[in-house]
Amino acid sequence: MGMGIELRNRIARRASDEIRNGMVVNLGIGIPSLVPEFLPTDMRVMFHAENGILGMGPSPAVGEEDENLCNAGGFPVTLIPGGSYFDSSLAFGMIRCGKVDLTILGSLQVSEKGDLANWIVPGKKVPGMGGAMELAQKAKKVIVVMNQCDKAGNPKIVSSCTLPLTSAECVDLIITELAVFEIKKGKLWLKELFAPYDIQTVIERTGCGINLPEQIRKIAY
Amino acid sequence: MENLFGKIAEVDQVMSFFHDNMVLMFGGFGGVGSPPLLIDEILEKGVKDLTLIGNDTGFPHIGIGRIVSQGRAKKVIASHIGSNPIAGKLMTEGKMEVEFSPQGILAERIRAGGTGLPAILTDIGLDNEMVSNGKSQFELNGKKYLVETALKADVAIVYAKKADSFGNLVYDKSARNTNPLVAMAGAITIAEVEEIVPVGYLDPEEIVTPGVFVDYVIQSGGVNWKWAWESN
Numbered sequence: 001m002g003m004g005i006e007l008r009n010r011i012a013r014r015a016s017d018e019i020r021n022g023m024v025v026n027l028g029i030g031i032p033s034l035v036p037e038f039l040p041t042d043m044r045v046m047f048h049a050e051n052g053i054l055g056m057g058p059s060p061a062v063g064e065e066d067e068n069l070c071n072a073g074g075f076p077v078t079l080i081p082g083g084s085y086f087d088s089s090l091a092f093g094m095i096r097c098g099k100v101d102l103t104i105l106g107s108l109q110v111s112e113k114g115d116l117a118n119w120i121v122p123g124k125k126v127p128g129m130g131g132a133m134e135l136a137q138k139a140k141k142v143i144v145v146m147n148q149c150d151k152a153g154n155p156k157i158v159s160s161c162t163l164p165l166t167s168a169e170c171v172d173l174i175i176t177e178l179a180v181f182e183i184k185k186g187k188l189w190l191k192e193l194f195a196p197y198d199i200q201t202v203i204e205r206t207g208c209g210i211n212l213p214e215q216i217r218k219i220a221y
Numbered sequence: 222m223e224n225l226f227g228k229i230a231e232v233d234q235v236m237s238f239f240h241d242n243m244v245l246m247f248g249g250f251g252g253v254g255s256p257p258l259l260i261d262e263i264l265e266k267g268v269k270d271l272t273l274i275g276n277d278t279g280f281p282h283i284g285i286g287r288i289v290s291q292g293r294a295k296k297v298i299a300s301h302i303g304s305n306p307i308a309g310k311l312m313t314e315g316k317m318e319v320e321f322s323p324q325g326i327l328a329e330r331i332r333a334g335g336t337g338l339p340a341i342l343t344d345i346g347l348d349n350e351m352v353s354n355g356k357s358q359f360e361l362n363g364k365k366y367l368v369e370t371a372l373k374a375d376v377a378i379v380y381a382k383k384a385d386s387f388g389n390l391v392y393d394k395s396a397r398n399t400n401p402l403v404a405m406a407g408a409i410t411i412a413e414v415e416e417i418v419p420v421g422y423l424d425p426e427e428i429v430t431p432g433v434f435v436d437y438v439i440q441s442g443g444v445n446w447k448w449a450w451e452s453n
Contacts, residue, residue, distance in 0.1 A: 049395070050250075050324055050325075051250040051251075051253070051395050051398045052250075052395055052397055052398050053394075053395050065450065066394065067253065067396075067444060067448060068253060068254070068382075068393040068394045068395060068396035069394040069395050070251070070253050070395055070450075071395075072250070072251075073251070074250075074251035074252065074253065074280075074304065074448070074449055074450070075449075075450050076450055079394075085392075085394050085395060085397055086397070087328070087397055087398065087399065087400070087401045087402055087429075088250070088276065088324070088325070088328035088398050088399045088402060089325070089328045089329055089332045089402055091325070091328075092324065092325020092326075092328055092329070093325075095325060096325065096345070120351075126302075126309060126312065126313075127301060127302060127303025127309070128277075128299065128300055128301035128302050128303060128319075128321045129300060129301070129321060129323055129324070129346075129352075130277075130300050130301040130303075130324050131300065131323070131324035131325060133323040133345055133346050133349065133352070134323055134324065134325045134326075134345055137344075137345060138345075164349070164350075164351060165348070165349060166349075167348075167349070168348055
């Protein structure tokens with residue numbers, strides 16, 4: 001996605017702060033997959049995969065991959081103690097019933113109301129929704145990690161999505177390389193700023209109005 | 222080995238079930254848990270105008286992607302085709318129709334087909350035109366739901382770790398994925414397995430798919446494609 005590894009890690013590190021002990025978490029591909037690296041080693045989290053794993057562990061060492069133990073993106077993973085395997089029906093039953101506490105996804109656009117558009121660019125890229133609709137609609141909390149702007153420089157946080165929606169009013173938190181935004185009761189709030197950016201820069205690179213709270217935390221890393 | 226139920230077969234014996242215009246359902250997720258030998262034999266036989274139903278279209282050279290990439294499908298019902306650019310190209314060129322179904326709903330439609338239910342009610346994609354278009358809605362307890370129809374197939378092909386001669390199946394880790402659902406939804410279900418054992422050799426508690434759903438069991442030679450994560 002044309003973003004340096006440092007910025008990607010910064011976003012992933014901030015996203016990892018949202019994970020609490022005991023949570024069931026589903027991570028999308030790309031930046032979300034970097035999140036586990038930033039979790040304290042004593043934290044107990046059950047990572048969920050749509051292809052039927054609860055309790056995914058880190059990637060195995062080269063040469064120790066098991067072709068029948070892969071994440072939803074098709075890459076080898078491991079299983080932690082307490083982990084389990086099940087079929088796709090159960091994997092999504094868990095999601096629909098709200099057993100997944102948190103999902104961290106990439107996106108093409110997010111609206112100020114929290115509408116998520118991350119599955120299709122009509123006429124260009126039509127990969128299909130995979131499991132994104134269920135996750136966006138039914139996970140207890142939805143965090144989007146993405147660039148502030150697309151490759152052409154257009155803001156990805158907009159007043160109204162121009163791309164087809166994956167799910168309406170579902171995003172709770174947006175983390176970009178510039179800032180952290182919270183969506184509360186249909187309104188977009190600036191919550192935190194990454195150094196060295198200032199509020200003005202964020203406003204210029206956002207495609208809708210932003211509510212500014214009295215306190216905006218600055219993140220130094 | 223004794224073949225009490227007549228289910229253990231050579232691959233040649235089951236190839237007569239595959240023909241042009243058939244509805245073929247396949248197990249697997251990104252190629253993991255898809256049956257390599259059956260896929261190669263289907264390609265070899267040259268059947269075309271298939272309607273394929275499964276989670277995704279694999280990669281161009283992995284899993285069902287091999288059949289898709291050769292232009293053998295006229296329609297695919299799947300949740301994702303992103304890992305197979307040839308599938309996207311065929312769709313864009315109008316050479317292959319793609320019906321997208323949200324992943325868990327697709328799994329549940331297959332499960333419904335395999336468990337004797339005509340349809341399911343869901344609120345996934347209710348507000349999404351590309352999902353809800355052309356589907357009936359049903360109101361229950363004051364809430365709206367989409368009616369998602371069950372999916373069945375002429376033949377279902379699955380991959381498992383072990384089968385006994387009754388066709389009871391045991392899967393391997395995340396290669397289970399859609400296989401137990403797909404195994405139930407075929408008028409004929411063929412399981413390609415890594416190991417065939419006599420009845421009584423599987424712990425009844427570990428059997429995931431009861432053999433009643435499986436018509437034929439084929440010995441696999443294992444995966445014969447290179448995974449995306451393998452170097453060189």
